[in-house]
Amino acid sequence: ARRKPLVFVTRKLPDVVETRMRELFDTRLVSEDRALTQAELVDAVRTADVLVPTVTDRIDAGILSQAGPNLKLIANFGTGVDNIDVETATNRGIAVTNTPGVLTEDTADMTMALILAVPRRVAEGIKVIEQGDWHGWSPTWMLGHRIWGKRLGIIGMGRIGQAVARRALAFGMSIHYHNRRRVAAEIEDKLEATYWESLDQMLARMDVVSVHCPHTPGTYHLLSARRLRLMKKDAYLVNTARGEVVDENTLARMLEAGELAGAGLDVFEHEPAVNPKLAKSDRVVLLPHMGSATIEGRIDMGEKVIINIKTFMDGHRPPDRVLPSML
Numbered sequence: 242a243r244r245k246p247l248v249f250v251t252r253k254l255p256d257v258v259e260t261r262m263r264e265l266f267d268t269r270l271v272s273e274d275r276a277l278t279q280a281e282l283v284d285a286v287r288t289a290d291v292l293v294p295t296v297t298d299r300i301d302a303g304i305l306s307q308a309g310p311n312l313k314l315i316a317n318f319g320t321g322v323d324n325i326d327v328e329t330a331t332n333r334g335i336a337v338t339n340t341p342g343v344l345t346e347d348t349a350d351m352t353m354a355l356i357l358a359v360p361r362r363v364a365e366g367i368k369v370i371e372q373g374d375w376h377g378w379s380p381t382w383m384l385g386h387r388i389w390g391k392r393l394g395i396i397g398m399g400r401i402g403q404a405v406a407r408r409a410l411a412f413g414m415s416i417h418y419h420n421r422r423r424v425a426a427e428i429e430d431k432l433e434a435t436y437w438e439s440l441d442q443m444l445a446r447m448d449v450v451s452v453h454c455p456h457t458p459g460t461y462h463l464l465s466a467r468r469l470r471l472m473k474k475d476a477y478l479v480n481t482a483r484g485e486v487v488d489e490n491t492l493a494r495m496l497e498a499g500e501l502a503g504a505g506l507d508v509f510e511h512e513p514a515v516n517p518k519l520a521k522s523d524r525v526v527l528l529p530h531m532g533s534a535t536i537e538g539r540i541d542m543g544e545k546v547i548i549n550i551k552t553f554m555d556g557h558r559p560p561d562r563v564l565p566s567m568l
């Protein structure tokens with residue numbers, strides 16, 4: 242009989258996922274919930290047939306150059322693959338897969354939570370109660386801004402962008418988007434979405450801007466200082482995609498200076514570090530990368546990883562193969 246593939250999982254996954262993996266593969270699991278050290282990661286790629294990394298593992302050219310001859314698949318536990326040098330892996334004959342689709346709705350929900358929480362000052366309200374600062378209702382106190390009737394600009398109209406558009410439409414926002422390619426007319430019609438070929442022009446007219454594109458070399462600081470300054474002074478920025486897409490330092494300075502109304506951020510440029518200017522701002526709602534953090538989502542992600550490994554090991558094309566040309 243063929244030997245079972247040696248699968249190295251870098252982080253603790255939900256028990257049901259780990260159990261299933263153990264049944265199917267010669268699975269090496271970690272006992273402590275922390276990111277692997279560089280040395281541990283090198284050890285893993287030297288011996289494993291399959292590596293299952295997460296967002297906290299940088300699988301760069303340096304690590305890949307130390308991969309053993311058995312390493313044939315990197316089955317990322319996550320949709321974003323910016324933690325992996327896909328081109329180098331592919332050139333070395335190592336396939337890469339991800340987990341798209343199963344975290345779309347959860348991430349869109351969290352995005353909506355931020356789109357609601359920031360203009361309606363939810364975090365400030367919570368703080369008032371917690372600190373015992375509520376001394377009575379007033380008609381002019383704690384006023385936020387309505388999102389109904391406002392313009393939402395979505396950057397990146399993929400699965401998550403569209404799921405956010407569906408929700409925001411139901412909340413009475415008008416949907417605008419910028420994407421490398423215009424989406425199909427049926428989708429635009431259903432979402433009542435307006436396409437902006439020019440990101441610059443869209444940014445200047447939106448009340449809320451939400452980021453849903455992947456982080457690639459092409460989208461690094463897509464929201465550069467110049468572009469952030471195109472936004473209206475009373476606009477809000479939401480990011481549940483990747484911190485690197487936004488020039489975080491400029492964003493923090495603009496919020497401090499009142500050049501932007503607020504921001505809802507689930508992702509940061511240097512996670513888990515949070516820019517101190519952002520951390521102390523009361524114009525923001527900040528979350529620790531929780532967009533896809535549901536128990537159901539994590540189990541679904543695990544199942545996707547398992548299907549990708551199984552299909553690949555059976556000699557077929559895994560359903561979620563990522564190629565450099567797709568980035």
Ligand code: 8YV
Pocket residue numbers: 294295296297318319320321322344530533534
């Ligand atoms: C996870 C994510 O938190 O899938 C992604 O791209 O950002 C999240 O689902 C994490 O990346 C899993 O590795």
